[in-house]
Amino acid sequence: MTSLTLLLWIVGGLVLQLVIYLGIGFWRNSLEYRNLRKLTAQLDLPLETEGSTQSDQIAVAAWQGFRAFKVHRKVMEDAAQSVCSLYLVPEDGEPLPTFLPGQFLTFRLDAPTTGGANEKPSGTAEQIIRCYSLSDAPTPDYYRISVKRVLPPTGRDVPPGRSSSFIHDQVANGSRLQVRAPAGHFHIDRSIVPVVLIAGGIGITPLLSMLNWSLIEQPGREIWLFYGVRNASEAVMTAHLEALAAAHSNFHLRCCWSDALPEDVAGRDNTRCGRINVDLLRVELPLKPYHFYICGPTPMMASLVPALGDWGVSDARIHFEAFGPASIQRKQEAANSGGKPVGSPAPSAVATAPGAESENAIVVTFAKSGKQLPWQPAKGTLLVFAEANGISVDSGCRAGSCGTCQTTIREGEVAYRQQPDYDPDPGSCLICCCAPKTSVTLEA
Template sequence: MSYTIALNFEDGVTRFIGCKEGETVLDAAYRQKVNLPMDCSDGVCGTCKGHCEQGEFDMGDEYIEEALSDEEAADGMVLTCQMVPSSDCVIQVPVASTLCKTEVGKVEGTVAAVEQLSEDSIELVVDLDDGAEIAFLPGQYVHIDVPGTEAHRSYSFSSLPGEKRATFLIRNIPNGVMSSYLGDRAAAGDRLTLTGPLGSFYIREVTRPVLMLAGGTGLAPFLSMLSQLVEKGCEAPIHLIYGVNKDDHLVKVDALDAFAARLPNFTYATVVVDEASEHPRKGYVTHHMDAEVMHDGDVDVYLCGPPPMVDAVLKHFDAQGIVPQSFHYEKFTPNEAGSKS
């Protein structure tokens, strides 16, 4: 029996390791050349302390109170030198990956398809090389090198982890480096380098209602998240509000319909900003966040969109006195190296 442990470092790098049954996370990491912080390895110093966001494990009783207090343990803090997983786990490591002598991964693949979904959106499909499956947490992103340039751009996966074919929903930016490549030069078989996974925006274990807020191509990570929820099953209510500027910017609605058919408690609403639109819901996502989807604050909120949308939601929560149980968001900014557009 082996478990997959996602180590999320404070610089945004995620490294996946395998942990054998009965093996501590620290030993598993060192075996795979990831030097997690450690001074004693005996549960005494607390140097290897991290936070387990999800998963089951045994901490034993060999560590001392000074290294890990009962209050910290109750909040999900762990000592990786004592932590023995009994399931897949996600652990926040409070140091940079470079200090642990581990590097972000790189995989190679080829362009399988490029499809213009709308004036605003392009879908890129990449076939990963044999043996190059990339592990990631649904919601995370990679840097993709732009062929023929020294630039890269960053995009969230819209596909599931572990699949041989990776998909990305990309905003079409006039004269943008990636947009120009995809629109003018891209051809099936082109070689691409993907670096990652990266980012702290990913779905956590679902234990209460979830509200997802997507702006434009910010829909991409939610497609990956929903795919995983379909695969694993989910009984909690999940509601997605998907906002775009114009009617024809709405894409992947058929995929959302398919998720609704397979996830009994999943619902979604689309919103269009354009005042000339005849869409039944107009305005911004904040105009359609009613009390029903907020569950009196007993809700986990995930938000991915351009900075104005993220700022508007933050101001809306503040003005309404809304404090979700947890709030995870990611901004994407066009025309910057390493941006999410």
């Protein structure tokens, strides 16, 4: 064999190896691509035909109005002693309807007044309405909520949060609480598509319910939890989360400390320093078509939701809930609103609804109060507008969740910036989160 033939054999062998290597790579990638396509196709189905039906059934099966519950157990959940859980059982001993993981309960509490503006004198009790997410998977034995003590904003001389202080300081084992049935549209889907839960602070509560449920009911479903707090002392139920991560190889836990103490990170491979953002998700998450469920403070969601959209996640795969008045815009909504700033937390100012009358022409009539007033977007939601004009309307969560502010519309139309969690009766609206689309007459 001449040296030329030998060289040709070597080159031929190398080329053959290269072709085989590339062929295998192509075959593997095309398999992965096909699986990805299959998952994506599932994602593009309406999220949950099955789930919505179940939601309706649950609404029918659950009770109307308020029902008395007893606090069976109260436990502190964090080293900072700022979050407590209440285990609640119905006083009538009747079965407990199930719920969809992610839903919340609405409470009517006889909380002492603090003597603030528009309140009765300090020390008297007044009924207030607040919502708290169910923080465990459904079980037939109890409902659990977990409540963070809300302090006055830094530098403000105002009283602390009324409901959370009442629950922390005065509610104990055996206390009686009035509770409305589980409700809310923020709940995990029932598909097998990988899921990413993102929690900021006390926003962990609905996601804990989703996580606990999913690990029991959807064994093998890939599930990630990114849990952001300042440091380990503020994190709740970390022992539980770490035990779940150790027991389930399909569950990936990432605790993200924005202001970590040295001992928070030492020797732990599931902790990360810094805030949760898309850069972190890009590094941590293998490329897959996830569903994202997000609950946290408004600034976190206001940046994360549009950033996920920019990363290519479709609106249909981004689900979020705010624990108070918030205005988070998805990518498509931002485009539709003509490029208004996305995610701006604008609790009072409300953008004019698409198709609204010229804003100067909109007049709101409060029929019972006998007031007729011009409205512009800067005047805020109808609730803010009513209050600013001395019209008193009952309200609770101010976020479209509890239904307390439901008001009949006699004439005209309103628009919601975001679909509320509570479904108002036909012919009525939730004035805490809507604005007039035309001139309206309200029964208030």
